[in-house]
Amino acid sequence: MSKMRRDSVTKVFLSESDIPKQWYNIVADMPNKPEPYISPMTGKVATPDEMSAIFPKAIIEQEMSTERFIDIPEEVRKMYAQWRPSPLYRARNLEKLLDTPARIYYKYEGVNATGSHKLNSALAQAYYNKASGIKRLTTETGAGQWGSALSMACNHFGLECAVYMVKVSYQQKPYRRSFMQTFGATVTASPSNLTKSGRAILEKDPESTGSLGIAISEAVEDAVSRNDTNYALGSVLNHVCLHQTVIGLEAKKQLEAIDEYPDVVFACCGGGSNFAGIAFPFLQDKFNGTKIRAVAVEPAACPSLTKGVFAYDYSDTAKMAPLSKMYTLGSDFVPPGIHAGGLRYHGASPIVSQLYHDGFIEAKAYGQKAVFDAAVMFARSEGIVPAPESSHAIRAAIDEALLAKEAGEEKVILFNLSGHGYFDMSSYDYYFSGEMEDIEYSGIDLESNIKNLPKVEK
Numbered sequence: 001m002s003k004m005r006r007d008s009v010t011k012v013f014l015s016e017s018d019i020p021k022q023w024y025n026i027v028a029d030m031p032n033k034p035e036p037y038i039s040p041m042t043g044k045v046a047t048p049d050e051m052s053a054i055f056p057k058a059i060i061e062q063e064m065s066t067e068r069f070i071d072i073p074e075e076v077r078k079m080y081a082q083w084r085p086s087p088l089y090r091a092r093n094l095e096k097l098l099d100t101p102a103r104i105y106y107k108y109e110g111v112n113a114t115g116s117h118k119l120n121s122a123l124a125q126a127y128y129n130k131a132s133g134i135k136r137l138t139t140e141t142g143a144g145q146w147g148s149a150l151s152m153a154c155n156h157f158g159l160e161c162a163v164y165m166v167k168v169s170y171q172q173k174p175y176r177r178s179f180m181q182t183f184g185a186t187v188t189a190s191p192s193n194l195t196k197s198g199r200a201i202l203e204k205d206p207e208s209t210g211s212l213g214i215a216i217s218e219a220v221e222d223a224v225s226r227n228d229t230n231y232a233l234g235s236v237l238n239h240v241c242l243h244q245t246v247i248g249l250e251a252k253k254q255l256e257a258i259d260e261y262p263d264v265v266f267a268c269c270g271g272g273s274n275f276a277g278i279a280f281p282f283l284q285d286k287f288n289g290t291k292i293r294a295v296a297v298e299p300a301a302c303p304s305l306t307k308g309v310f311a312y313d314y315s316d317t318a319k320m321a322p323l324s325k326m327y328t329l330g331s332d333f334v335p336p337g338i339h340a341g342g343l344r345y346h347g348a349s350p351i352v353s354q355l356y357h358d359g360f361i362e363a364k365a366y367g368q369k370a371v372f373d374a375a376v377m378f379a380r381s382e383g384i385v386p387a388p389e390s391s392h393a394i395r396a397a398i399d400e401a402l403l404a405k406e407a408g409e410e411k412v413i414l415f416n417l418s419g420h421g422y423f424d425m426s427s428y429d430y431y432f433s434g435e436m437e438d439i440e441y442s443g444i445d446l447e448s449n450i451k452n453l454p455k456v457e458k
């Protein structure tokens, strides 16, 4: 591609042949590798054998791999071609609105049918499960994006899909449920009475609105109980972060085509996968000495990185999934019903956590009102209604651009627009009603929840 002039460009498309052929595995370059998973059964390092109860061999290999680049299967790459390479935009109107000397770019992952980055990993996971002879996948979904992505991927590769959807989202987002059903998935509100872990929660609290931790327990229990069934997770795990790196690999190429390189990269952070996706390929440069900042942006109501502790913790409420060393608010923490459902997880990716612990990345937290202010500002200037999750990154990018204005600096800002918000209009309604409140994380729960952290000896 010829170098376009950066001063005139508004969006950078690449051609199909520019879709990456390999994912970038950051573990290869990390000075301190993420700590291994611990089996909740034995209290020892989880073996590939134990993990094979819920994951296919190829995924387990990726989870533990230290290879720098891993081939993307041709069938997956072909599906990527439906919407990849995704566009990179320059936020010209937003820049004008902010009157900033900064140049703001965003990578837009909402251009596939499911509306978020999650399809990048869903297709890969469905493919590997199908290839290993699995007939059915279970999963949890918070806001509904991951469930949508996996439903579509399972439909494509001919797998059944059972989704446990956090009850509060099930009620707030009926169209997400219809979407998943369109692609043939079975959707159950969690906690449900289909599983032991669901029933245990309902016994204690029949009104429970659920949490990701509970829904994960239900999906894992379902998968463990059947031989033809595996489990798929939409974030947090190393292989999910790996699959998402197509985002950053493309963004690098797109910026290169207009002779740009970011000073700072922002992405919202729930489990960490879209942050990983955009940031890891740039962090590879950072390990080689390039100056670049990467900032994970989380909700003030569920601030795992900025307020949590770095420790081994359970990944789910029923303590069935492997334990991981991560920043956590404690697996008993049930986040408040904030309107960025996809960011309501008590922990974070072990890789992202290790990078944060080692000072390679930064983290920042915002309340939801400031986030929706930014979302609306972005919609009105750029013409895309952003997902509430993604809007955390927008908030941070706007604040950075305003800082650049104060300092009179020509900064280059890149953020990931992880998805669109067209299924989230009820959250926007709530914001416009003036009743939306910021729910600050009190930290009171942290003290009691971290008392329950598992003791791990490796």
Ligand SMILES: *Cc1c(COP(=O)(O)O)cnc(C)c1O
Residues within 6 Å of the ligand: 115, 116, 117, 118, 145, 146, 234, 235, 236, 268, 269, 270, 271, 272, 273, 274, 275, 342, 343, 387, 389, 390, 418, 419, 420
């Ligand atoms: C799921 C989701 C997130 C949060 O998950 P990560 O794994 O942290 O990326 C963010 N944005 C959108 C649009 C999502 O669907």
